[in-house]
Amino acid sequence: MSIVQEISCSHCGAPISFEPGEIIATCKYCGYTVVIETGKAFTFEHSMLQNKYDSTKIEESIQNWMRAGFLKPPDLAKKSKIMEKSLIYLPFWVMSVKAESDYKGIFERITPPIVKEGKIEKRYNWLVLARKATKFPTKEYDVPLTGKIPYDFREIEAFAKVLNSEIEKNEAVELAKQQVEEHHRFLVQQDVDRIFEMENEIKINQTVYLHAPVWFVKYEYKGKAYQLLIDGATGMVIKGDIPSTGFGIF
């Protein structure tokens, strides 16, 4: 168990609890967001996405997911038991990124090999999860940013949990740059087999701190436990474990 610490909210006076490693915390009672180390108010844009599903309605999403797709056992929806459903507002840093990569390399799949040059220009809303230990498939999460509103503690359900940030803004910016670069390297490797030169220009125009609702679901099927992550704003399954059908060719 981790030790929970407290500071008092400079806006409403209520205790704000946080755990070791957390650096930005939000007051449960008034929504005030504080940088723990300095005790000062968080000054960047703090947004959220609204959860549109309650504990009953999310079951429909789970059932629909279980029924769809040929990779799943046909009796999955009927035989599964939902063991746990919890709504967690995960903290993200969302950056609007403009990235350009100029590259030169050699394409060896033909004879004779040819030297190729090219440029990749892309814009992204790049997502960095502001937690260190939590695993989350950010690449599979198509964050529905159009529904973004300013953070409002009254929108948070009493049964939901809001996680604080363990990553500060500059660290998130560095991580995003590294990840975009890696992604572009991957894209370049579709065009050339060996890269001679690659120059990246990555501009981050806007950074938003965002809390997004994710349902963490555990279900049991034939005695084994599986996990599902569902976007609370859209009801779409972000990622789900599928039991093996047991009659595959492997």
Ligand SMILES: [Zn+2]
């Ligand atoms: Zn407060």
